[in-house]
Amino acid sequence: MPRLLRKNFFNRSVHEVAPELIGATLLIDGVGGTIVEIETYHHTDPAAHSYVGKTQRNAVMFGPAGVAYVYRSYGIHWCLNFVCEPAGSASAILIRALEPSEGISRMQRRRGTPEPRNLCSGPGKVGKALGVTHALNGMALDAPPFALYARSRPVEIVTGPRIGISKAVDLPWRYGLKGSPFVSKPFRP
DNA sequence: TATGAGATCAACT
DNA sequence: GTTGATCTCATAC
DSSP states (O other), X not given: OOOBOOGGGGSSOHHHHXXXXXXXXXXXXXXXXXXXXXXXXXXXXXXXXXXXXXXXXXXXXXXXXXXXXXXXXXXXXXXXXXXXXXXXXXXXXXXXEEEEEESHHHHHHHHTXXXXXXXSBSHHHHHHHTTOOGGGTTOBTTSTTEEEEOOSSOOOEEEEOXXXXXXXXXXXXXXXXXXXXXXXXXXXX
């Protein structure tokens, strides 16, 4: 049986947590799969929502670790983050892509496409496929509807610059599962 | 394969 | 009024 990740798993720096999340399994209401791509954001990072201080939108980033931070992206998409580090550090990990494994038919229905490689290959797609909404903002990651399982075998990790940002574009804070065809964009060798 | 527009909203200038 | 931690579809090469 896989090991359930508890809240205190997130009570560390995003850069300690991130590599351990690659290969872990994320389910929401029984739907999801293996995490293959994430990005980290930190309060000292100009690209982070929390960089400019606490606002109504990013408030949960300033609270305890081990909860979800959900925000509306481009007015269209819901994007899911995991809040890390002790309270007040305002850092989080953006879930960018999954390899679908559970509830695939529900994801196909929500996404309107049958292609497994296209179900969760981007933060907005993950949000839609897993039914993420604002209602999940601030909710604990170790209680329903969330379920997070540690990876059961070692994985090879690749890193690179983050995607879709205009500040701090060179920081290599994008993490991926090496060779996975389910990432949002290929990692440069 | 690559580039561009439109969708749509909260935060910020 | 402008800008995004984006995606899809259309049109062009």
